[in-house]
Amino acid sequence: PALAFWPGHGGPADAPLEDALVARHVAALALPPTVEAAVSSSDRHRVKPWLAGRVDFAPPVPDLGAQGFTLTGARLERLGPHDAVAVGWRIRNHSIDLFVWRADAAASIPPSSKRWRGFGMVSWADGGLRYAAISDVDLADLQRFAAAISAASAVR
Numbered sequence: 001p002a003l004a005f006w007p008g009h010g011g012p013a014d015a016p017l018e019d020a021l022v023a024r025h026v027a028a029l030a031l032p033p034t035v036e037a038a039v040s041s042s043d044r045h046r047v048k049p050w051l052a053g054r055v056d057f058a059p060p061v062p063d064l065g066a067q068g069f070t071l072t073g074a075r076l077e078r079l080g081p082h083d084a085v086a087v088g089w090r091i092r093n094h095s096i097d098l099f100v101w102r103a104d105a106a107a108s109i110p111p112s113s114k115r116w117r118g119f120g121m122v123s124w125a126d127g128g129l130r131y132a133a134i135s136d137v138d139l140a141d142l143q144r145f146a147a148a149i150s151a152a153s154a155v156r
Contacts, residue, residue, distance in 0.1 A: 017080070020079055021121065024077055024079075025119065025134045039051075039075075040072065047074050054076055055076070055085055056083075059098075059129070060149055060152050061074070062152030069089045070090045071087070072089060082102060084100060084101035086099050086100075087100065091141055092137075096142065096145055097133070101130050102129060103125045103130045108124075108126045110124060111123070111150070113139060113143055118136065121133065121142075122142050122146040126150065131146070131149065133145055
C-alpha cells in the first residue's frame with residue numbers, strides 16, 4: 001500500500017510512514033542489507049559515487065566528523081511509491097539513519113521533531129527532497145544532526 005506524505009503534524013495519516021521508517025531503521029540494525037543494495041564505508045568519496053549510479057537525486061553525504069557524527073554507509077530503500085536512500089551515521093554507540101527521497105512538492109517544510117515508538121525523528125523538506133532522520137539517540141543530538149545536514153545541503 002502507498003504511504004502517506006509526512007508533513008510533520010503527527011496526525012493519523014502520518015502513522016504509516018512513521019511506522020515504515022521505524023521498521024526500516026530497526027531492520028537495518030538487525031540484518032544488514034545485501035551487498036548489491038548497500039555500501040559500507042566511512043569515506044563519503046566512496047558513498048556519494050555509489051549512490052549516484054543508483055538513484056536519480058543527490059542525497060547529502062557531508063563530512064560531519066567535527067560535529068561527532070561518523071558516516072557508516074548507505075543503502076537503497078523503498079518508502080511506499082518512493083525510491084529512497086538511507087545514509088547511516090553513528091554518534092557514540094547510536095546509529096542514525098537519514099532517509100532521503102524526492103518530495104511530492106517543491107515546498108520547503110521546516111524541521112519537525114517527535115518521538116515515535118521509542119525513536120526520535122526529525123523530518124523536513126527542502127530543495128525538492130524529503131528528509132527523515134531517525135535514531136534512539138537523545139532528541140537534542142538528533143536535532144543537531146538534522147541542523148548539520150540542512151546546513152550542508154544549503155551549501156551544495
